[in-house]
Amino acid sequence: MVPDGASATTRPLRTLLIDNADSFTLNxxxxxxxxxGCAPxxxxxxxxxxxxxxxxxxxxxVISPGPGTPERPATSESAPR
Known part of the structure; x- marks a missing residue:
């Protein structure tokens, strides 16, 4: 069992978080x-x-949500779908 806030790996996972100018990114x-186990x-x-x-x-x-909809994105148009 992995304790709360801990990872099953021996080191923290390194995450690249791409910000699409959405307020949910901070969450x-x-x-x-x-x-x-470490900040992205x-x-x-x-x-x-x-x-x-x-x-x-x-x-x-992790690519954050952004303004717009999947059909009409306001940003990250070159991101893979």
Missing amino acids: LFHLLAEVN TLVPNDWAEFELSVLDEFDNV
């Missing part, structure tokens, strides 16, 4: 920090320095 940030790395959806190689530094990626 996700705190929940991920609690579950993973938060970046804006238009992060200019992004390169695919940066993904090697993370165990997972």
